[in-house]
Amino acid sequence: MTDRQELPVPGFTTSPWSPAGIAALHAAGPDVRSSLEAGLRAVLALALPPPHTPLDTGRSTPVRGEGDGLASLFADLIEDLLGQIELFGDGLHDITLDGVLLRGDGGYVAWGYASGTLEATSLAVVPRLLGTPTASEGTAPGVVLNATLGRA
Secondary structure (H helix, E strand, O other): OOOOOOOOOOEEEEOOOOOOOEEEEEEEEOOHHHHHHHHHHHHHHHHOOOOOOOOOOOOEEEEEEEEOOHHHHHHHHHHHHHHHHHHHEOOEEEEEEEEEEEOOOOOEEEEEEEEEOOOOEOOOOOOEEEEEEEEEEOOOOOEEEEEEEEOO
16 A cells, blocks of 8 residues: 555546636646646637537647746646637647746746647637636646636
8 A cells, every 4th residue: 555646647627608708727637748738628628619529630730838937837828829729710629738848947838739620710709818827736746727718
């Protein structure tokens, strides 16, 4: 028997959109990259109309972010992904993070790509990030991210 806590399986949950147009996401994973990727998949799930089915078309568009900490990195990645959603709408189907690096000053850089048909089908309403996401690492096994999105 061990007292070692189990690392979380990468994944996310989202709340339904409230009547005021607010939804929350919670993402977790055993490491920074998998947690960020799960969080960005949660953004896709909230932003795109159901059904949201990943589709491998071999087409992609870059997503990149930087931040002084994990929460600000997540915020920058969300903003970049929302910009791609504004351009491609439901022509996006999935997101993959290729890498996350710790900068020399203690901040982070991350990059990856959103994939799909990339047919420009702008959505009528693209959500926006409300406030600053929260990130916890080191206090529990794995990395946990939380963010709130709003739509008008």
